[in-house]
Amino acid sequence: MGLTIALNRGRILKECLPLLAAAGIEPLEDIHSSRKLVFEATGGHRFIVMRGSDVPTYVEYGAADVGITGKDTILEYGQGARFYERLDLGLGRCKLMTAMPEGEELGDGPLRVGTKFVNVSRTYFESINRHVTLIPLAGAIEIAPIMGLADLIVDIVDTGNTLKANGLSARETIADISTRLIVNRAAQKTKFDLVQNLVSTLREVVAA
Numbered sequence: 164m165g166l167t168i169a170l171n172r173g174r175i176l177k178e179c180l181p182l183l184a185a186a187g188i189e190p191l192e193d194i195h196s197s198r199k200l201v202f203e204a205t206g207g208h209r210f211i212v213m214r215g216s217d218v219p220t221y222v223e224y225g226a227a228d229v230g231i232t233g234k235d236t237i238l239e240y241g242q243g244a245r246f247y248e249r250l251d252l253g254l255g256r257c258k259l260m261t262a263m264p265e266g267e268e269l270g271d272g273p274l275r276v277g278t279k280f281v282n283v284s285r286t287y288f289e290s291i292n293r294h295v296t297l298i299p300l301a302g303a304i305e306i307a308p309i310m311g312l313a314d315l316i317v318d319i320v321d322t323g324n325t326l327k328a329n330g331l332s333a334r335e336t337i338a339d340i341s342t343r344l345i346v347n348r349a350a351q352k353t354k355f356d357l358v359q360n361l362v363s364t365l366r367e368v369v370a371a
């Protein structure tokens with residue numbers, strides 16, 4: 164019996180499959196052209212493909228032994244380490260930042276913050292002693308200030324093009340983001356050799 168590996172569908176999946184293949188783990192059929200969500204892989208391993216925000220859940224509860232998802236998702240899932248973060252895969256590097264309309268400055272008054280990252284934002288604004296009202300959004304965060312829904316946003320910034328196209332400028336960096344490998348606490352012990360082997364092989368692949 165190999166490892167059950169939870170993968171974040173979308174961009175992260177696309178980028179991490181070649182790394183896993185270089186580490187000797189490949190799905191037995193083409194993941195991209197299938198509607199299936201569970202895939203047998205070489206070495207007796209198994210991939211399960213899901214939304215990023217579900218990856219930490221599967222790994223915490225042991226429904227997956229390991230998972231690959233973004234640091235942003237891991238931070239938003241919660242601060243208490245309920246799984247081990249073992250490796251930075253170095254993919255998808257970007258920043259979680261605050262942003263607001265170009266030329267505007269933060270006043271002292273109450274602030275409305277539009278974001279997908281409600282937990283991370285709450286912790287961040289508490290840490291700087293700033294009282295804010297958090298406005299949860301599912302996507303297209305960048306339009307919230309233009310539409311008068313929020314004074315500022317907390318979102319992922321990569322090239323900065325989306326901010327620029329919507330008249331916003333990046334302000335403070337909350338966290339540096341990249342794709343991480345996380346491991347279930349029990350699996351770290353009960354499947355020690357398999358987990359260690361995966362971590363060390365992937366580490367070599369990433370370093371190469």
Ligand code: PRP
Pocket residue numbers: 302303305318319320321322323324325326
């Ligand atoms: C992310 C993020 C920003 C954009 C930033 O969205 O939410 O909107 O990328 O990238 P940029 O700085 O290079 O413009 P993504 O495309 O991942 O889609 P999402 O809205 O589903 O998060």
